[in-house]
Amino acid sequence: MFISPALWLAAGALGVAGVSLGMDPVRSLVHENGTMALRMLVATLAITPLRQLTGHSDLLRLRRMLGLFAFFYALLHLSSWVVFDQGMDLQMILSEVVKRPYLLVGLSAAMLMLPLALTSTTAAQRWLKRRWTQLHRLTYVIAVLAVWHFWWQVKKDLREPIAYAVIVTVLLGWRVWKRPRAAKARSAPATTQGTA
Amino acid sequence: MAHKSASIILPSEITSEALFHDRRAVLAMGLAGAALGAATPLTALGDIPAERYKAARNARLSVTETPNSFEEISGYNNFYEFGTDKSDPAANSRNFKPLPWNVTVDGECEVKGSFALEDLLAPQTLEERVYRMRCVEAWSMVIPWVGFPLAELLKRHKPTSKAKYVAFTTLNDPKQMPGQRERVLDWPYVEGLRIDEAMNPLTLLAVGVYGKALPNQCGAPLRLVVPWKYGFKGIKSIVRISFVEQQPRTSWSHAAPNEYGFYANVNPAVDHPRWSQATERRIGGSLLARRQATLPFNGYADQVADLYKGMDLRRNF
Numbered sequence: 001m002f003i004s005p006a007l008w009l010a011a012g013a014l015g016v017a018g019v020s021l022g023m024d025p026v027r028s029l030v031h032e033n034g035t036m037a038l039r040m041l042v043a044t045l046a047i048t049p050l051r052q053l054t055g056h057s058d059l060l061r062l063r064r065m066l067g068l069f070a071f072f073y074a075l076l077h078l079s080s081w082v083v084f085d086q087g088m089d090l091q092m093i094l095s096e097v098v099k100r101p102y103l104l105v106g107l108s109a110a111m112l113m114l115p116l117a118l119t120s121t122t123a124a125q126r127w128l129k130r131r132w133t134q135l136h137r138l139t140y141v142i143a144v145l146a147v148w149h150f151w152w153q154v155k156k157d158l159r160e161p162i163a164y165a166v167i168v169t170v171l172l173g174w175r176v177w178k179r180p181r182a183a184k185a186r187s188a189p190a191t192t193q194g195t196a
Numbered sequence: 197m198a199h200k201s202a203s204i205i206l207p208s209e210i211t212s213e214a215l216f217h218d219r220r221a222v223l224a225m226g227l228a229g230a231a232l233g234a235a236t237p238l239t240a241l242g243d244i245p246a247e248r249y250k251a252a253r254n255a256r257l258s259v260t261e262t263p264n265s266f267e268e269i270s271g272y273n274n275f276y277e278f279g280t281d282k283s284d285p286a287a288n289s290r291n292f293k294p295l296p297w298n299v300t301v302d303g304e305c306e307v308k309g310s311f312a313l314e315d316l317l318a319p320q321t322l323e324e325r326v327y328r329m330r331c332v333e334a335w336s337m338v339i340p341w342v343g344f345p346l347a348e349l350l351k352r353h354k355p356t357s358k359a360k361y362v363a364f365t366t367l368n369d370p371k372q373m374p375g376q377r378e379r380v381l382d383w384p385y386v387e388g389l390r391i392d393e394a395m396n397p398l399t400l401l402a403v404g405v406y407g408k409a410l411p412n413q414c415g416a417p418l419r420l421v422v423p424w425k426y427g428f429k430g431i432k433s434i435v436r437i438s439f440v441e442q443q444p445r446t447s448w449s450h451a452a453p454n455e456y457g458f459y460a461n462v463n464p465a466v467d468h469p470r471w472s473q474a475t476e477r478r479i480g481g482s483l484l485a486r487r488q489a490t491l492p493f494n495g496y497a498d499q500v501a502d503l504y505k506g507m508d509l510r511r512n513f
Contacts, residue, residue, distance in 0.1 A: 023282070023479055025483050085487075086487075096471075157280035
């Protein structure tokens with residue numbers, strides 16, 4: 001299900017199965033992959049609130065897959081820009097990244113995803129224990145950077161980046177709102193124990 | 197490049213005839229419904245005969261590069277009045293009614309008034325000009341416009357010595373232009389030229405492309421083409437031409453003054469704050485086609501660089 005946009009884009013790029021990427025295929029490849037990365041990222045962030053709301057803990061297994069798909073699409077987004085848009089002109093790419101802050105923001109988001117993808121295995125999770133949770137909170141930073149990157153490159157019509165910004169704010173806000181309660185809930189029994 | 201076939205496409209092969217007649221049928225129906233109650237007229241009021249658009253090419257002012265296909269030109273462009281995506285204009289302009297059309301000419305000139313488009317066109321010989329089109333978003337096309345020099349129209353209206361600039365306004369009609377229901381820009385769209393830019397022989401008022409009337413999404417029935425400037429200067433569906441003394445408040449330079457200037461001359465040396473203008477992607481190339489170098493004044497420096505002598509083009513971007 002999550003792979004189908006990538007297959008569609010690949011078919012379009014190769015010109016098979018009657019799929020067309022439109023008049024500006026380079027732009028389509030870069031934009032569609034970027035949009036998919038952002039969607040997958042948002043979906044990853046939605047898992048925890050959904051689990052807390054519904055009590056379905058098996059949603060957690062979905063989270064790893066969504067996160068890896070976000071990384072996969074971010075890589076396709078970045079590489080289609082490097083290969084097709086910039087024609088692998090490294091000098092041009094470097095000067096562009098230095099001169100255009102929105103590119104640096106996007107590149108940072110992609111780079112930060114790398115350690116998360118590498119430590120996505122159950123083995124890594126067991127090995128890193130609490131540090132794994134801390135490390136994977138980088139997702140919050142990545143989501144903010146990704147929306148910022150999108151927002152910054154839009155010419156004028158901000159409706160789409162605003163929509164993503166609102167969703168990410170709600171999803172991160174949920175965590176802030178939930179945290180003091182969770183902390184209280186955890187500390188409350190401890191206090192009871194202490195006085196008992 | 198990629199459009200080997202484009203040079204041998206006959207104008208008649210480009211728009212489907214059905215689409216063309218459909219447009220007429222809509223017009224005719226509107227008229228038949230009027231109090232006249234007469235038989236459906238063959239040529240509706242305000243219509244312009246198809247033969248008028250089959251104009252001879254002005255080879256001296258045309259580039260020799262292969263033009264983009266009609267599908268590319270009419271399927272991929274910016275016209276925010278119909279939506280902000282580059283496929284929106286084609287998708288959302290089907291119900292737009294370009295004819296009959298009136299243009300108001302006013303301001304610092306002697307011959308003012310509201311003129312029917314066919315009357316404005318009557319004294320003109322239309323010509324085809326193959327121009328480069330460079331979008332500020334760093335993509336480009338080559339387009340065989342059909343039109344006439346703006347200067348010829350302007351001169352007929354006898355501008356006074358106070359006419360330092362020419363301002364243009366697009367139709368403001370959210371019913372026909374769904375993009376105007378969102379305040380993405382401050383509608384109506386306004387563009388402008390300094391009078392000497394407006395009088396330059398390259399500056400074209402276009403009414404057609406590929407030997408046919410302009411499709412709605414390309415700015416029917418009357419649009420501006422200024423080939424040495426970024427595409428957004430080429431205002432579409434013009435309803436008003438005003439001679440003014442002060443530099444007009446143009447839409448994009450008003451919306452984002454640090455990103456879009458009044459002059460907006462194509463200049464590879466002056467980057468957009470968020471992207472480079474040094475290169476461009478020619479629409480229609482293969483996925484692996486390299487970007488090509490953007491030329492100063494979009495390759496029209498010989499004809500127009502003199503207009504900006506002594507001006508700091510970095511400041512007046």
